[in-house]
Structures are given as C-alpha cells and as structure tokens.
Amino acid sequence: MNPSPEDVSLPPEVDVFVDLDAEPEAAWSAITTAEGLAPWMGTGSSIDVRPGGLVALPDPVGGATRRGKVDRIDDGRRLDFTWWPALRPADRTEVSITLEPITGGTRVRVVERRPVLARTAATATAPTVAAPSGTRPGNAAAPPRGGTARLPIGLWSWRLAVLTVATCLSPV
Amino acid sequence: MHEGDPFGALADPTRRHILELLVRDGPSTATVLAGQLDISRQAVAKHLQLLAGAGVAESARVGRETRFEARTEGFDDIRRWLARVESDWQGRLDLLARSLSPTEPTDRSADRPDT
Numbered sequence: 001m002n003p004s005p006e007d008v009s010l011p012p013e014v015d016v017f018v019d020l021d022a023e024p025e026a027a028w029s030a031i032t033t034a035e036g037l038a039p040w041m042g043t044g045s046s047i048d049v050r051p052g053g054l055v056a057l058p059d060p061v062g063g064a065t066r067r068g069k070v071d072r073i074d075d076g077r078r079l080d081f082t083w084w085p086a087l088r089p090a091d092r093t094e095v096s097i098t099l100e101p102i103t104g105g106t107r108v109r110v111v112e113r114r115p116v117l118a119r120t121a122a123t124a125t126a127p128t129v130a131a132p133s134g135t136r137p138g139n140a141a142a143p144p145r146g147g148t149a150r151l152p153i154g155l156w157s158w159r160l161a162v163l164t165v166a167t168c169l170s171p172v
Numbered sequence: 173m174h175e176g177d178p179f180g181a182l183a184d185p186t187r188r189h190i191l192e193l194l195v196r197d198g199p200s201t202a203t204v205l206a207g208q209l210d211i212s213r214q215a216v217a218k219h220l221q222l223l224a225g226a227g228v229a230e231s232a233r234v235g236r237e238t239r240f241e242a243r244t245e246g247f248d249d250i251r252r253w254l255a256r257v258e259s260d261w262q263g264r265l266d267l268l269a270r271s272l273s274p275t276e277p278t279d280r281s282a283d284r285p286d287t
Contacts, residue, residue, distance in 0.1 A: 008191045012182045012250045014257045018265035022272040030272055039271030040264050061263040093257075108268065110261050114179040114253075 013113035020106045024099050027106040028076045031097055047081070049073055055081050064088075068095075082115070176226035178250055186211070187219045191242055194229060199241040
C-alpha cells in the first residue's frame with residue numbers, strides 16, 4: 001500500500017468535533033470542572049484551569065490514567081494542555097479543545113498532536129507551529145448540520161474520515 | 173537506524189511538500205526537487221536527510237547522484253497513532269454529548285442528513 005499524495009499534505013494530527021445541544025457555558029463546565037469531566041473523563045478528574053495548572057484524568061476510554069499540564073486558557077473558548085499516560089511520562093501529546101457557538105448549541109473541537117522535538121524543528125528552514133484549529137482553511141467549508149457532523153474528507157485525509165456523532169442534536 | 177521523529181518530520185510544510193512530490197512523481201534528487209520547489213538545493217538536501225532519518229524517506233546512490241524516495245513503512249506508525257487517538261476522542265466526545273443531554277436518546281439511528 002503506497003501512501004497517496006493527500007496523505008502527507010496536512011500535519012499528522014487528529015482533529016475531531018462534536019456538536020452539543022448545550023450552551024457554551026455548560027460545555028465549558030463539562031471540560032473544566034470535576035463534575036463536568038466525571039461522566040466522560042472519569043470520576044476523580046481534575047483540571048486546575050490556569051496556565052501551568054495540573055491535569056489529572058482517569059480517562060477510562062483511553063484505558064490509562066493521564067496526567068498533564070495546562071498550556072493555555074482562553075476562558076470559555078479554548079483549553080490547551082499537554083498530557084501523558086501516568087506510567088509513560090515520555091509519551092506526551094498536545095491537546096487543544098475549542099468551543100464554538102453554533103445554532104442551538106456548541107461545537108467542541110479537539111486537536112491532538114505529538115509535540116515537535118526541538119532537534120527536528122531546528123533543522124527546518126521555516127519551522128512552523130501548526131495553526132490553531134480555528135484558522136485552518138478546511139474550516140471555511142462548513143460541515144453539514146444535522147445528526148451527523150462530518151469534515152470534508154478530501155481536505156482532511158489524515159483524519160481518516162472523521163465522523164463524530166452528535167448524539168444530542170436531534171432535529172426538533 | 174530511524175531514530176528521527178516522523179511526526180516532527182511531517183510537521184513542517186516544506187517537508188510535507190517534498191514528500192508529496194516523492195509520493196506523486198516517484199524517486200527524485202535534491203537538485204530536481206530544488207528546481208520544483210524554488211528553494212536551494214542545500215535546504216532540500218537537509219529536509220531530505222531529516223525525512224530519511226525519520227524513516228519516511230530513503231536514499232540510494234545511483235551513479236553519481238543520490239536519489240530519494242518515500243518509504244511506505246514509515247507512514248504506518250503515524251497511521252496507527254492517528255487511528256487510535258481519533259477513536260479514543262470519538263469515544264470521549266460521545267460520552268460528553270450524552271452527559272450533557274440526559275433526556276435525549278443517544279441512538280445512532282437518530283442520525284439523518286440535513287437537506
């Protein structure tokens with residue numbers, strides 16, 4: 001199996017989103033408070049919401065308790081953190097969660113990438129930090145609204161046909 | 173052998189472009205690629221070395237020139253990582269959506285496209 005040209009046209013990062021039937025304030029609580037995190041990141045989750053704050057997430061879905069550190073906060077809109085499995089601290093990745101108001105709810109978008117090692121970046125003639133997800137050109141093409149949110153696959157081939165089910169956006 | 177970081181290698185747009193050309197057009201040299209990309213041969217050679225070090229390209233001497241080509245196996249780690257991390261996030265976001273909508277059914281069959 002040969003890689004296709006599109007395979008390498010975008011940075012190797014995961015980019016998924018879900019549309020929630022909830023106000024941005026409620027969504028922000030769900031990603032920043034112990035009570036809000038518990039149902040999806042596990043009981044005992046905590047994020048100290050300030051730059052450098054500690055992150056502790058049981059993360060039952062990922063199957064390994066995770067630790068982390070808050071990198072950036074844009075109150076109510078964006079939370080960036082670096083995290084790693086508690087038992088494998090070298091295996092760290094960067095996560096950016098952004099909230100965007102949409103009609104009838106909130107879009108929660110998650111981008112996760114591996115950090116670029118200084119050694120690798122130094123060799124580049126034009127080292128670049130991947131653009132924040134909000135400014136990516138693909139965002140111009142609004143995904144269809146409805147029960148299923150979908151990214152334009154041609155533009156997002158690294159994302160392996162992202163298809164996040166918006167379970168609560170049932171049309172009234 | 174490939175002690176480099178394939179993720180870091182592909183984080184740079186110029187290197188992704190170089191790799192795209194190698195994937196699309198087949199094996200090439202730093203000189204040819206430099207002409208296509210309008211950057212110096214030295215810069216291209218550096219990028220190629222880094223791509224090779226990361227295991228996503230490989231080089232072979234052909235006569236007096238060094239030819240580079242994309243290395244398929246080097247992409248496997250990236251694909252696997254992306255698939256796993258994406259699947260995890262879809263699982264988490266599903267739970268998140270349910271937690272904020274306790275009264276709504278969370279059945280996938282409720283999905284239907286807008287017209």
